[in-house]
Amino acid sequence: MTEKRNRKIRWCVVLLICNVLFIWGNSMLPGEVSGAISDWVGKVIAAIFYHGDGVPQAGRGLLRKLAHLTEFACLGALLTWLLSLLQKPRVFAIAAGVLVASVDETIQRIVPDRGPSIKDVLIDTSGVLLGMIFLLVGYTVCKKKAKQHQEDTPK
Numbered sequence: 001m002t003e004k005r006n007r008k009i010r011w012c013v014v015l016l017i018c019n020v021l022f023i024w025g026n027s028m029l030p031g032e033v034s035g036a037i038s039d040w041v042g043k044v045i046a047a048i049f050y051h052g053d054g055v056p057q058a059g060r061g062l063l064r065k066l067a068h069l070t071e072f073a074c075l076g077a078l079l080t081w082l083l084s085l086l087q088k089p090r091v092f093a094i095a096a097g098v099l100v101a102s103v104d105e106t107i108q109r110i111v112p113d114r115g116p117s118i119k120d121v122l123i124d125t126s127g128v129l130l131g132m133i134f135l136l137v138g139y140t141v142c143k144k145k146a147k148q149h150q151e152d153t154p155k
Contacts, residue, residue, distance in 0.1 A: 005085060009086070012085060015078055016075070019071070019078055023104055024107055026067075027107040031111070031113025038060055038064055039060070041067075042060060042063050045063075068127060069127040069130065072100075072101065072127025073127040075100060075131060076093060076127060076131025076132045079092075079131075080093050080131065081135060094125070094129065097127075098124075098128075
């Protein structure tokens, strides 16, 4: 392996660890604290997009599910990147994502005012798949543009 590739692998592993710690750290927050954070984020979003006081109570659940989807999309992209660098099958990214989601829900089982949900595991797994797709599409587009630029450059 080249030093450049090793450096990419190290960065990817560090980002993956940070991502998983972020996911599990949020799950360790009691329901009251987690709810307060969701309310604050909702107010920020409302102030930016709606010029209002906040997201209606009904939107709070949607906001939380979008947060799950987003953090697991990041996980999916990072897992796909790492597996590509290691030249391993991408299906392992899905398995690892389900494992992280399952541990996440298990953590919530023991935290006050929180509870596990199979629906959240499915949302999290969808996020992993979405992250994989975004990364692969982005990579394909960038590679195609680089090839086109190389062909357009005079020799």
